[in-house]
Amino acid sequence: MGYERREYPEKSWSVSKMDIFRDCALKYYFSVYGGWNGWEYDASERTKHIYRLTKITNMYALSGEIIHRKIKENILGIEKKPEELFNDIITELRHLTKESFYKKEYFVSNPKKVVMLHEYYYNLYDNKDRKELAVKITERVKNSVFNLTESETYKNLKAANTKIIELDDENFNYFIFDGIKIYAILDALYINSGKIFIGDWKTGKKDKEKNDLQMAVYIMYFIEKYGQKLPEIKADNIICLNEYINDGSSYKRNISEDELTKTKEYIKTSEEILGRYLENPDINKPKEEIFFKPNPGKRCSNCNFIEICDFHEIKKY
Numbered sequence: 001m002g003y004e005r006r007e008y009p010e011k012s013w014s015v016s017k018m019d020i021f022r023d024c025a026l027k028y029y030f031s032v033y034g035g036w037n038g039w040e041y042d043a044s045e046r047t048k049h050i051y052r053l054t055k056i057t058n059m060y061a062l063s064g065e066i067i068h069r070k071i072k073e074n075i076l077g078i079e080k081k082p083e084e085l086f087n088d089i090i091t092e093l094r095h096l097t098k099e100s101f102y103k104k105e106y107f108v109s110n111p112k113k114v115v116m117l118h119e120y121y122y123n124l125y126d127n128k129d130r131k132e133l134a135v136k137i138t139e140r141v142k143n144s145v146f147n148l149t150e151s152e153t154y155k156n157l158k159a160a161n162t163k164i165i166e167l168d169d170e171n172f173n174y175f176i177f178d179g180i181k182i183y184a185i186l187d188a189l190y191i192n193s194g195k196i197f198i199g200d201w202k203t204g205k206k207d208k209e210k211n212d213l214q215m216a217v218y219i220m221y222f223i224e225k226y227g228q229k230l231p232e233i234k235a236d237n238i239i240c241l242n243e244y245i246n247d248g249s250s251y252k253r254n255i256s257e258d259e260l261t262k263t264k265e266y267i268k269t270s271e272e273i274l275g276r277y278l279e280n281p282d283i284n285k286p287k288e289e290i291f292f293k294p295n296p297g298k299r300c301s302n303c304n305f306i307e308i309c310d311f312h313e314i315k316k317y
């Protein structure tokens with residue numbers, strides 16, 4: 001299907017979107033609405049500017065993305081040793097970091113074509129900070145690769161008796177709940193020894209509440225998409241496995257029907273809250289930017305929208 005223009009983005013919900021909203025409503029406005037259609041030639045300069053800022057990533061996110069991609073290749077293709085994988089990831093990371101450093105001007109006119117890192121775009125780091133960050137990221141990548149290849153999920157996915165259903169799918173998988181698109185982009189969904197597993201590799205910090213919510217959403221997705229083919233599978237038969245690849249720990253559990261019901265209620269309530277920020281819910285038209293309250297603080301130093309936000313609390317900028 002070709003490109004279908006929309007005046008406003010399609011209504012959708014995801015755990016990460018809700019995180020942004022709870023963190024700072026203004027940031028949510030910029031991420032979801034402010035830059036919408038900013039890729040169009042005749043968009044206003046401000047819309048183009050916001051759109052460009054939504055494309056900024058950072059060293060942590062970029063390294064996590066490369067790790068996920070390389071691991072997928074390792075599972076589906078010829079298996080490389082962890083040392084080789086580590087070298088591949090660091091080489092790609094260095095290449096993209098260099099590009100980000102030298103191509104800021106190019107990024108301004110072609111935001112889709114170059115990876116831009118927050119660390120270089122905003123230049124908030126001095127040389128010492130940068131060196132420290134590079135050491136930290138290298139250490140994280142090393143830990144992640146070694147822990148991940150030792151993880152239960154990885155071993156299960158490599159096992160001959162495993163049937164992989166989904167693996168880091170590049171399509172933005174979703175299901176419809178309460179008339180809204182709910183995104184559920186999971187790392188691994190597979191059957192091993194007759195049991196269904198949902199595996200999620202986490203490069204960031206542990207957050208039990210958030211991880212449980214995310215797993216419950218994945219289960220809703222599973223039931224919606226595969227439930228008819230596998231009607232005997234109930235939520236509490238599915239094994240949810242979070243692997244924290246930075247420190248090598250893992251967290252395995254089932255999600256009960258009761259938790260699923262609570263998750264559905266939470267999604268409905270949060271949708272209702274987001275609905276209060278809409279001028280026209282039918283077309284997902286937001287209210288004016290001024291309705292989205294800024295929440296300045298420490299979080300601003302990682303925000304993509306510093307240069308257009310009058311409320312940021314960045315001393316160095």
Ligand code: SF4
Pocket residue numbers: 024026027294295296297299300303304305306309310311312313
């Ligand atoms: S800079 Fe701070 S206040 Fe402004 S949008 Fe970002 S997080 Fe919110």
